[in-house]
Amino acid sequence: MAQFDLPVSSLQSYAPDVQRPDDFDAFWQGTLDDAAGYDLAPSFEPVDVLLPGVNVYDVRWSGYGGSRVAGWFLTPAHSTGPRPTIIQFIGYGGGRGRPHEWLLYPAAGYNVLVMDSRGQGDGDTPDLPGVGPQHVGLLTRGVLDPHDYYYRRLFTDAVRAVDAALTRPETDPAAVVVAGASQGGAIAQAVAGLRPGLRGAIIDVPFLTYFRRATEITDARPYRELSDMFAVNRDRIEQAFTTLSYFDGVHFAARATAPALYAVGLMDDICPPSTVYAAYNRYGGPKEIRVWPYNGHEGGATIQQVENLRWLHTLLG
Numbered sequence: 001m002a003q004f005d006l007p008v009s010s011l012q013s014y015a016p017d018v019q020r021p022d023d024f025d026a027f028w029q030g031t032l033d034d035a036a037g038y039d040l041a042p043s044f045e046p047v048d049v050l051l052p053g054v055n056v057y058d059v060r061w062s063g064y065g066g067s068r069v070a071g072w073f074l075t076p077a078h079s080t081g082p083r084p085t086i087i088q089f090i091g092y093g094g095g096r097g098r099p100h101e102w103l104l105y106p107a108a109g110y111n112v113l114v115m116d117s118r119g120q121g122d123g124d125t126p127d128l129p130g131v132g133p134q135h136v137g138l139l140t141r142g143v144l145d146p147h148d149y150y151y152r153r154l155f156t157d158a159v160r161a162v163d164a165a166l167t168r169p170e171t172d173p174a175a176v177v178v179a180g181a182s183q184g185g186a187i188a189q190a191v192a193g194l195r196p197g198l199r200g201a202i203i204d205v206p207f208l209t210y211f212r213r214a215t216e217i218t219d220a221r222p223y224r225e226l227s228d229m230f231a232v233n234r235d236r237i238e239q240a241f242t243t244l245s246y247f248d249g250v251h252f253a254a255r256a257t258a259p260a261l262y263a264v265g266l267m268d269d270i271c272p273p274s275t276v277y278a279a280y281n282r283y284g285g286p287k288e289i290r291v292w293p294y295n296g297h298e299g300g301a302t303i304q305q306v307e308n309l310r311w312l313h314t315l316l317g
Contacts, residue, residue, distance in 0.1 A: 001296055003266045005217065005273045008291070014274055015281040018210055018250040019241070027146060027246055028194055035156045038066035042164040044073055049099045053077050054106045056099045059113065061164040063157030070116040070124035071161065072099050074106045075170045082172040084199070084316045085111040085165050089158060089180035089187035092207060092222050093135055095121015108309055110316075113165045117183070118154055127153065139225040144239055146246040151208065155190045155247070162195050175199045175316055179308070181263075182271060182297065183207045186249050189279060192260065193252030200315050201260040202308050203279075205268060205299045209249030210275040212241060220269045253279040259286040261311045263304050265295040 006014060021027065044057040059071040076083075086105045090096065096116040105112040119127030119138060126132060127141075127150065142148035162178070165171050177200040178188040185206035192201040207222070214223045215230070226244075230237045245251075260283055264276040280289055290307050292300050300307060 001267045001269050003293070004269065005266070008266070008293075011273055011277045013281065014277045016210070016213070016278055018212075018248055018278065019245045020248075020251050021242070021245050024246060024251055031152060031156055032159060032194065035064055035160060038062045040160060040163055040167070042167045044168065047099065051100060051103070054099075054103065059164065061160055063118070063160045064153040067118070067153075068125070069118065069157045069160070070096060071164070072096055072102060072114045073111065073165070073168065074099060074102055074114075075111045076106050076109055079109075079170070082170060082175075083109065083111060084175035084177065084312070085113060085168075085171040086202075086312075087158075087161050087165055087176065087178045087188075087191070088112050088114045089178070089184035089191075090115070090117050090121065091181055092138075092183040093120055095124060095133070097121070104305060104309075108312070110312070111165075111168075111170050113161060115158060115161045115187075118157060119150070125157075136222070136225060139222050140229045140240075143226075143229070143243050144236060146243045149243050149247065151190075151247045155187065155194065158187045158191045159195050162191065162198070173197075177202065177312065177315075179204075181205055181299070189249045189256070190247075190252045192258055192285075193255035196257075198258040200258050200312070201256065202311070203260055204263040204304060204308075205265060205271050205297055206249055206262075206276060206279060207271050208247060209253075209271070210278040211244040211248060213278070214272055214275050217274070218269045218272055222270075249279045250282055253283040256283060257285040259315060260288070261308065262287060262289040263292070263299045263307070264289060265292045265297060265299040267294060267296045268299070270297040
């Protein structure tokens with residue numbers, strides 16, 4: 001895949017006028033107020049996973065509609081006192097996986113809370129009662145009404161994940177950072193715009209950002225799920241885009257104030273560079289971006305992980 005999107009000189013100032021509903025703020029305030037009406041009821045059960053260097057907990061808390069969300073909480077073993085906590089969100093189709101997959105941040109001295117994605121991955125968090133995990137199709141689930149849309153539930157779970165992490169004595173409440181890549185980056189971007197008090201956000205090749213342009217310039221999935229739906233539901237395209245406007249990362253970025261580290265691959269046909277820059281250039285807080293000219297959706301991959309750690313070290317000390 002060559003560099004197919006706008007030239008870098010244009011991307012650096014690319015800030016399109018993306019449709020924002022007049023009641024965007026009220027919609028999300030009402031959604032989070034409703035969620036706050038449910039007891040968070042966090043539970044942290046110790047799990048022995050044969051990793052003596054970390055303490056591992058199976059985590060549950062009440063997310064959207066009071067449904068129980070699963071996660072992992074890992075802390076460096078033998079640590080004393082509160083320390084920074086990274087809230088880790090997952091890419092499209094993935095779940096919380098297994099604890100040994102999340103050792104990077106504990107090895108660097110941080111706690112990490114990994115949130116399961118409802119209805120995705122290994123199925124520890126169902127999306128709807130009696131509905132197990134599925135591999136594709138969540139991008140269009142409920143897309144004709146913002147109140148029914150899948151990502152209303154997932155983003156609410158993620159805001160509540162921050163609340164769950166803050167109940168732990170190991171968490172420094174002044175040093176909570178949200179992080180993720182692709183869908184995980186989109187979730188981190190949304191939480192940065194919805195949850196005050198964060199110390200930072202790592203937003204790597206974010207998905208769910210400037211939906212309309214993404215569907216117009218790439219055939220790659222997952223955005224292709226929307227295009228395929230529109231090809232059949234020709235008379236409902238604008239209705240769907242109205243719903244998507246409540247979930248567009250551009251609007252969450254504009255609301256955010258915590259320092260952020262973005263990343264983009266200039267050959268990324270899954271989350272095209274112009275969609276990433278559309279949010280980055282609107283981001284409301286201090287920001288940096290790492291640009292990978294010859295990479296696709298993998299971005300900086302393991303090198304980006306090193307960049308993330310360097311950035312965190314500067315941010316958190």
